[in-house]
Amino acid sequence: MNTLILLRRLACAMALLGMTSACTAAPDAGHAMPLPLARVADVPLGGGTTRMDYASLDPGRHLLFIAHLGDSAVIVFDTQTRKVVARIAGISHVHGVLAVPALDRVYATATGTDQLVAIDENTLKVVARAPAGVYPDGMAYAPEVHKLYVSDETGGTDTVIDVRTNTRVATIALGGQVGNTQYDPVSGHIFANVQTRRQLVEIDPATDKVIARIDLPGARGNHGLLIVPAQRLAFIACEDNARLLVLNLASRRVIASFDVGDDPDVLAIDPRLGRIYVAGEAGIVSVFKAQNGVVTEIGEGMLGPNAHVVAVDPVSHQAYFPLRNLHGKTALRIMDARP
Numbered sequence: 001m002n003t004l005i006l007l008r009r010l011a012c013a014m015a016l017l018g019m020t021s022a023c024t025a026a027p028d029a030g031h032a033m034p035l036p037l038a039r040v041a042d043v044p045l046g047g048g049t050t051r052m053d054y055a056s057l058d059p060g061r062h063l064l065f066i067a068h069l070g071d072s073a074v075i076v077f078d079t080q081t082r083k084v085v086a087r088i089a090g091i092s093h094v095h096g097v098l099a100v101p102a103l104d105r106v107y108a109t110a111t112g113t114d115q116l117v118a119i120d121e122n123t124l125k126v127v128a129r130a131p132a133g134v135y136p137d138g139m140a141y142a143p144e145v146h147k148l149y150v151s152d153e154t155g156g157t158d159t160v161i162d163v164r165t166n167t168r169v170a171t172i173a174l175g176g177q178v179g180n181t182q183y184d185p186v187s188g189h190i191f192a193n194v195q196t197r198r199q200l201v202e203i204d205p206a207t208d209k210v211i212a213r214i215d216l217p218g219a220r221g222n223h224g225l226l227i228v229p230a231q232r233l234a235f236i237a238c239e240d241n242a243r244l245l246v247l248n249l250a251s252r253r254v255i256a257s258f259d260v261g262d263d264p265d266v267l268a269i270d271p272r273l274g275r276i277y278v279a280g281e282a283g284i285v286s287v288f289k290a291q292n293g294v295v296t297e298i299g300e301g302m303l304g305p306n307a308h309v310v311a312v313d314p315v316s317h318q319a320y321f322p323l324r325n326l327h328g329k330t331a332l333r334i335m336d337a338r339p
Contacts (some may be wrong), residue, residue, distance in 0.1 A: 012136055033148040033300040036275075037335040038289055040318065043082050045330040047071045052136065052322040052330070054266060055311040056106070057130060058099040061121065064311060065106050066322050066332070067094040074108055076124060077332060079320075084122045091117050098139040098211040103163060107148060109136035116150055128166035131160045138180035138225075140190055149190045149203070151178040157309050158192055160208055167176075172207040174201050179223035184249070193222045193236065200225075200234065200247065210250045216245055226267035226276065231293050235276055237264035244278055244286065246295050256295050263306040270317055273337060277319060279303070279310040285321070304333050 042061040050070020057064050057079070068087075074097055076086040092112025099106045099121070106119040109132060116132040116139075119125065133152030136159065140149045147169070149157040158181055160170035179193030189211075190203040198219040202212040216222055217238060222245070224237030234247040242264060246256040261284025268277045276288040276295075286302040289296050307321045317337040324330060 031290060032295075033299045035285060035299045035303070035335075036338050037285075037299075037319065038338050039304075040334040040336050041082065042323075042326060042331045042333050043077075044084075045075055045077070045249075045322065045332050046084055047073065047075070047330055048086065049325040049328065049330055051306075052309055052324050053095045054097050055309050055320060055322060056099040057311045057313060057320070058101050058106075058121065059315055060101055061100070063121070064320055065097045065099055065108075065330075066309075067097045067108065068330075069094055070190060070324070072110075072112065074106070074119065075322075076321075079316075079318075082334070088119060088124060088126065090126065096136065096138045098141065098148075098261045100141050100163075102143065102322065105163070107139055107141075109135070109139065110151060111135055116148065116159070116166075118163075118166055130161050130166050131159075132167055133157055133171070137178075140181045140183040142183050142188070144188055144303055145205045147208075149181050149183075149192070149205075151181045152338060153178050158190070158203065172176055172208055173201060174209065174210065179221075179224040182225045182227045182234075184227045184229055186232070187249075191223050191225065191227060191234065195219075195222050195239075198222060200236065212252075214247070216247070217254055217256050218243060219245055224265055224267045224278070226269060228269060228271075228276075228290055230271075231290055233279075233293065233295070235267055235288075237267055237278055239263050239265065242280070244288070248293070258286070258295075258297055260284070260289070261300070263308065265312055268310045268312045268319070270312045270319075270337065271314055273317060275312075275337065277310045277312060279308050279321065281306060281308045283307045285310065303335070309332070 053067040065079040074088040096109035118128040134155030138151040148161040176194040176196035220302040221240030226235040236245040261280035263281030
């Protein structure tokens with residue numbers, strides 16, 4: 001093990017033990033800057049110290065929805081009062097969660113029962129369930145066609161749900177394990193990672209057909225996905241080789257590749273600041289700046305144990321990281337953007 005890697009791991013271990021407030025990357029050319037974040041608070045989330053998964057914010061209601069996978073519940077957190085206001089139970093092994101404010105709905109994927117679960121945002125009650133493949137995970141909503149696209153990771157498909165009737169209307173075979181799925185409002189198309197084929201697949205929601213397969217050189221386990229429509233970029237987190245790929249959606253080519261922390265998972269964007277957050281299972285968060293189609297890394301460091309989930313408030317610029325076990329309790333680590 002070289003000295004730079006050893007120093008980085010030592011600093012990260014110290015952060016986890018509470019000996020330092022943050023861990024910065026070792027001082028090499030790609031990782032010379034600490035995280036551009038300041039800690040605001042660590043707020044208890046309750047429940048068991050079990051795995052958290054995706055999170056989704058409704059900024060208009062100031063509600064953050066967190067998938068507490070190990071407790072089979074969706075946590076509802078008020079970002080103004082900084083309190084848990086509800087725990088929606090009975091969503092078996094909940095993985096994905098997606099707030100769709102235009103519908104007053106939150107959708108969750110229940111892997112334990114292979115269902116999509118619809119939740120009313122006004123009552124915070126489950127209002128519908130629909131079959132959603134073998135291992136439903138991430139979701140994307142295409143508003144023009146009133147359809148929700150659900151990644152079926154082990155089933156190798158995207159399941160299509162009509163949100164007007166909460167019924168499955170199509171199953172799209174993608175030919176391999178499916179990572180995250182995202183909607184691009186510019187093209188009106190759905191994109192999905194097919195991680196075992198190292199491809200990004202493009203789907204036309206009008207026909208629910210695959211219309212393109214984009215090869216991703218350098219990808220291994222391309223799971224996380226984030227579309228930045230204004231800049232025509234797609235950010236792809238590769239779990240198996242700890243890489244972030246940047247794809248130009250116009251040219252359909254990978255234009256940049258970066259080292260990130262081990263097992264990168266969830267990505268989020270602060271659109272006004274042009275910041276991209278990459279959260280990994282190892283607890284390391286990497287932050288990038290995207291401006292005029294050019295992407296640069298602006299910081300990296302240890303955020304907290306198992307901090308693989310992130311959601312960002314586009315108004316306050318605060319970033320939220322659910323932690324399964326912080327000193328023996330679940331917690332939501334709130335960080336504020338700084339220059």
